[in-house]
Amino acid sequence: MTQHKTKETYSIGELAKEFDITPRSIRFYEEQDLLSPERTGQTRIYCNKDRVRLKLILRGKRLGFSLAEIKNLFELYDSNPNSMLQLETMLQMTEQKRAILRQQLDDIQMLMAELDEVENRCRDELAELQKGN
Amino acid sequence: MTQHKTKETYSIGELAKEFDITPRSIRFYEEQDLLSPERTGQTRIYCNKDRVRLKLILRGKRLGFSLAEIKNLFELYDSNPNSMLQLETMLQMTEQKRAILRQQLDDIQMLMAELDEVENRCRDELAELQKGN
């Protein structure tokens, strides 16, 4: 149970470096209500929860979600809803996201197959060239 | 071998409707050198090859590629290069794309897992509510 390497707090610069983005981006995400770090005076202090959030934001972006959609997912995840209506709305939303993800999986497989083709053509031609030597 | 349903040519409006985008978008892709349909007078005439290209553009977009990157992939696919340098550059590029796709696959799996969690929490709470009735 050695609490290893999980620092308690981070500066904006540290997070920026860790995730290879600019401080400006991190501040922008806060402007859009995706983060809300503590402060000491003016300076922002990020805790582990903030860091995880940031990681999720970046993952969402890589998947082509807009910041607005990511915020949406956060609210969905954070809310501890009580009405059946809310719960069912939530299930609908997760199903929507899931459909998009499935589509992306299909797309990726097709694209990978096409890359294979290109690569094979390449390797064949390279082999031809080397025979010529 | 019944040549079924593969029409020979398409108008811009037909393609727009089929892929659920606007004619403006299709013209824009042409501006960016991603398409180059024939013309009769001013009017654009799209053949099957053009239609396939358009499909590929949209797939790329769903995967978060920019139009510039998609154009890049097209050139990569279309070119029939002869120098070893070109061939090796090409292999490097396909490997880059592949890395991005692998990252996306990881991202998707993690996100799916998180969606599962949310859904389970939802279903549990729904069950609780229904017991109360």
Add this chain to the structure above:
DNA sequence: GTAAAGATTAACGTTAACGTTAGGGTTAGG
């Protein structure tokens, strides 16, 4: 104590990917 490194707000600039509007040409139907 002072200089460099990193923090802040505020505000204007930029790029991609179209949307929108204006103005005009062509063909099919009633």
Add this chain to the structure above:
DNA sequence: CCTAACCCTAACGTTAACGTTAATCTTTAC
């Protein structure tokens, strides 16, 4: 003949997601 449904070019407008610049404030190193 004329109107509706298409097509076209040209050009300006829009949105998201930051980049950039300026002007200032703190903190850390020597």
